[in-house]
Structures are given as C-alpha cells and as structure tokens.
Amino acid sequence: MIPALAASLGLDPSDPAFWMPLLFMGLLFLLVAGGAVLDGFDLGVGLLLGAAPPAERTRMMILLSPWRDANEFWLLLGAGLFFAAFPFAWGAIAGQLYLPLTLMLLGTVLRSVSFEFRLRANAATRPRWIAGFWLGSLLTAFSHGLLLARVVTGYADQPGYLWLALFVGVCAVAAYALLGATWLAMRVEGLLQRAAVGWARHATRWAAAGMVAVSVVLGLANGGVFYKWSNLSDLVVAAAIWGVMLACFVAIEMLLNRMARGQALGLAWLPFALSVLLFLLTLGGLGYSLFPYLILDDLTLWDGAAATGSLRLVLAATVVCVPVMAVFNVLAYRTLFGRERGAEAVAAASVPRAG
C-alpha cells in the first residue's frame, strides 16, 4: 500500500517529502486518539459533576488531579503538531469551523483554569470553580460533537446538517459521559460507584446512537468514502469493526446491568476498557475512511504539509518531544486503571477539613 501511495504521488517512498508527512500524520492520529480517550475520561467526569450530589463533587475533582497535568496536554500537542506539520491545512480546516472551535476553546480554557484555580482558591469560591469545570466540560464535549459532524459531512453547510450537528453534539456529550462514568465505576466503591453505573447506563444508548449516526453519515454524505467501503475487502473490515462495536455496546450494557444489582463488581474495569475500545474503533474507522485526505476528496496530507525544509525542523522538535512524552505519560498514566489509592481516599476524606 505504501509504495502504491508513493507512486500515485510520483514520489519515492524514501523521499522525505513522502514519508515525513505520513509520519506526522501517524503521530497526530496517536495524539488525537490519546486525547480523546485520556482527556476524554477527564472530560466525562467533569460532565458528571452536574449530576453528582454536591458532597461527592470535590472527591471527583481530586480523583482527576493525578492525571490532569498529562491530560490537558493532548490538545496543545495535537494542535501544535498539526499547525507545525500541516500549516496549509490548518487555516483551510479551522476557517470552516469558527463557531465549534470557539465553543471548544471557551470550554477548554474554562476547564483548565477552573481546575487549577480551584486548588488555589479559598473555600468559599471553590464550588464556583467546580461549576466552571462542569460548564467547561459541557462546552468542550458538545463542541467535539459539532466538530466531528462538520468533518464527517465534508464541511457541508446545508441547513439539514445543523440538526445532525446538534444531534452528534449531544451524543458526544453522552459518549464522554460514558467514558467518565465507567472510569468512575472502576475507580471508586460504594454510593458513588452505584451512581456512576446509573449514569453510564443512561449514556450508553446515546453514545451508540451517535456512533451509528457518524458512520452512516460518513458513508452516505461522501462519495469517496462510500466508494472505499464498497470495495469488498474493505467492506469486510468495516463490517467486522461494526460487529465488534455492537458487541462492545451489548457487553457494556450487560455488565452495567449486573453492576447496578451489585454483581460482577470484580469486572468493574471492563466497561471502561470496552468504552476505550469503542472510542478507538470510532476514531480508527474515521481515520481510515479519511486517509489520505485531511479534507475529504480535496486536500491530502501531502498537500497540507509544510515544505520539506520546514518539516525537517518540526521533525527535530518532535524527536526531542517524543521521548519526553513517552516517559512522562508512562509515569503519569501507569496508575490509571484500578481502584482509588489509599492516598487519594485519605485526601478525599479529609477534604471538608482542608477546605
């Protein structure tokens, strides 16, 4: 496949002008997937603050804090890499997305600042920063749905697509809530776990509806993607992915059902793992369908990439960042799975006094 692609561009596979954009695209995909999942559960817990009883909210914020530093970096790194490696696509894409991007940025800024300011605020104003974190999470999650809807429809702006965008926005909120709720259900015990299982059950169906809508629209609204999928070997892959996604949803539903009745708590990690898998499959399918385009049937990643000389400099910066990123993320996320640790539980329990 690689030589064929290179040949279609009239380039040698070992030509930097060919492989550097490809490499950056792969890295960018990793960053997007990492951000969607790892910043995603953070976002989901933020969303659930609105549903949680006030007494549990501080505990939920504290649960997030070990990963906050790492989580908030995915967006900046992803944006930085996209900007640096594919500058000619950056404006073309961002210019089409003014409103959803504005919503996302307002949400992201509010989220980052609220989380850090809450740590340093006096007790009286902390609930306000928690509310800010919730609102920021809601704006961010909803805007991710809007962005996704715009991307899969090829930036079409007929009125009918507005409803699709709103629907996908709601579903994205549900999908992140699912991720956050299953993470919480794995992380904590007792009443909060019970509540998290209930939230996850509500969120599952909407998340499933959203993922179906996105894949159907992606196929039907874009001739190129439809053509790609109708190829028999691709169709088998696509069908297999849809089968796995369906199985994930069914398994999540069954597990949550049991957990709601207090059974299968030993498998509390599984719904979260399956939700992560669902996110990765959705993104993988999307990436596969779009590849090698950045804007469907219009702008390939080679069209969007900077001149080779500039890419070399970006590569140098990347070579510095990737090892740092690897070490930093392994250190930060090695405790992601599993139960709340003793230190966290103590910190959570001592919150009223610390306030």
Next chain:
Amino acid sequence: MEIAPLQLARIQFVASLGFHMLFLSIALALAWMLLFFKWRARRGDAGWMAAYRFWVRIFALAFVLALASGVAVLFQIGSLWPVLMERIGNIAGPLIGFAVATVFVLKSCFLGVMLFGQRRVSDAAHTLSVLMVAAGMLLALFWVVALQSWTHTPAGAALVDGRYQVADWWAVVFNPSLPWRFGMAALSAVLAVAFLMLGVTAWQARYRPAAPGEKAAFRTALVAAAAAIVLQGAVGQGLAGNVAGHQPAAAAAAAGYWHSGAPPRTVLFGWPDAAEQRNLLEWSVPGGPYWLGRAADGSPLGMDEFSGMLPPVPAVFWLLRTVLALGALMLLVSVATLAWPGRRGLDPDALPRGWLRVISAMTFSGCIAVVAGWWMAELAREPYAVYGTVTLSEVAGTATFGQLAWGLAGYGALYALLLAAFVQMLFHAARYGVVPVRKGGARP
C-alpha cells in the same frame, strides 16, 4: 457606524493575543524573580523563602492562564485568518512548533517539580527546576517573538506563488526587528511583574508592618523596576529607529505626522483625523521626533505617502502615548523611591503612607503597558498581516458578522471573568496568605 466582520476578527485576535501575552509576560518574569528568591534563600533565609512561597502561587495562576489562552490564540490564527497559514505556513509552522515543544518539555519535566515537588527532591534539584522553567519560558517567548517580529520585518524568505518559501532560516529567525522586539517583550514583562510586586507589597504595608518576605520582594522589585525601565528606554529608542526604517507608515502614524516634507513637530496631544488629514486639538512642540521614516533625499515621510495602507491611526497614536506616559510614571516612581533620602526607599515600612498609596495605585501600570505595547505592535502593522506583502483582508475567513460577534462576546466574558478572578485571588492571598495546595493522588 457599520462594523465589518474583518473589524471584529481584528478586535478578537488582538484582544486574545493581549490576554495571552499579559499572562505569559507575568509568568515569565515571575519565574526569573522566583529563581532569584530561591537563590537568595539557599542559606535558609526565611524571608526570601517566604517571598518565594507567596509569589510562586501567583506564578502558578499566571502560568495556567497563559497556557490556556495560548491554545486559544493558536486556534484563532487558523479560524480567524484561514489564508494566513497558506501564505506563511512554512515559517510559522516550525516556529510555533518549537514554542509548543519548549512549553511541553518545561511543563512536563520541570514545572511539576517546581510547584509540587519541593519536599521530595533536594534543594539544588528544586532550584535547578525553577531555573529550567524560567529559561524555558524565555525560550518560548523567543519563538513567539521570532514569528511576530518576522511578520513586521519579513527577511530570509520569498513569496513564491502566494506561499513564503524559506531561503535562510537564520535570517528568518534573527530578522532585523527581532533583537528590539524581544528586548522590549522581556523588559516589559519584568517591569509588569516588578510593579505588580511593588504595588501588592505597598498595599500590604499600608495596613500592617511588612513581613521580612514582603520586604525582600519589595527591594528586589524596586531594583528590577528601575533597571528595567532604564534599559527599556534604550531598547525603545532602537525599536523606534527600526520601525522608522522598515515601517515608515507606522512611524508616521505614531508621530501623528501627516504631510511629507512639512517641518515635523512632536505632538503631545491631539486626535488624528484621517478625513481631514490633520490632528484635531493638536498640542505640539516644534522639533520632530527622530523616529520618522526618511525619503532618499532625507525629508521625513508623512502619512500622505501611504494613503489607503495606513494602520488605524488614532489607536496607534494613542497607544504609543499611553505606553510612554505609563513608562514616564513608572520611571518617576521607581527612581524616586530608590533615591528616597537615607535609603529608606528599600523598606516599605519606612516610606510615608501617602507614597505607599501612590505605589499601590501603580500596581497594574506595567501590566497595562504590556498589553498596550502588544496591541500597538499588532495595530501598527495593519493593514498588513505580513508587512508589505500580505494584507489582513486577504487572509480573512468566511465567518459571518453574527458568528464573530458571538465569539467575541464569549471570549470577552470569559477573559473578563478570569482577569477578575486573578486579581481577586492575588489580593486575597496578599491579605490572608496563600491557600495551602494539596494535590491528591499518587503522583510519582
């Protein structure tokens, strides 16, 4: 008055950039001040350590705001000026990439140790991490200013088929205005933080005797303020000469000088009126400012040479006068305090209450000057996005007036809220001490 979408996009970009640069400047200069406090505290001096403990919290707040608003500016470059990257992507891409990489490395490797690891690592390692954070922030500012100064004096690259192709990276980065603009950015950051520190400490000293840590901060800030303002005078002269040479339209607008060849006057006050091509209510003295562009025969270039391609004249004119007036005030206050008879100026408790009131009234003067300075630099380049070649109207996007108005309202509300929260938390901390921060969880 009709407002075009382009105007809204300009306002939004300049406002966002100003917010980001304000907090980037505060965080940058505070990091260097903190390094100094930490170094002075190496023998266990409680006063310097107290100063460190207090200001490191303010640093953390400013850093968060700078980081978050930096992401917003990064996206706005694309969403407000979609065609800009098409033109300058080969240059902006790597420079912004370096800035992001620098911030990433400094934050993931050193910031956590600086803010949360003081008890877990040795004192030397902690001081080293403060140094790395400070150096990293300076480097990040360098990349940003490299790009910003290049858009003023685009060197080392050629516009081929609507796209800048780099011929010489060295010439791109070290373009003719970089040294002046980088110097200005760094010095104005120091000045902003120095006056923030002076003002807050003076405010505290008005109500109770200053603690040793507050006295230490006051002394440091006073010396830093006086040094920064004097140096800034020198760098400012250089920058004015640079602008006169490369951007005569901006120089003429800043001077309020309309008609080429007329004997130039130094305009102290007035309202430049583009329709009448003169300054209303002008109050000026004879003898021209030296910072006017010159034609080949040495006669000064006025704004009539650049009709239709002028920056927003009243804004540039008045922002310059705001910066100069604030600079003069800050020079006066810092030098007068430093020269207070009997060296009492170094001790806030020894200063009269009225003078403390003056100093605390100046708390945000440096911050305002930072924002006004960045705004002036951005506006003076207009109508260009890259001086002389790419105009803003050519790179503007398709977002409608309504969309931009909602976006602007959203950013305005959020940034006002965050600014208010920052000021409130600063003064709350100044009054009641810092809130102990505990980071829950099992951080390695």
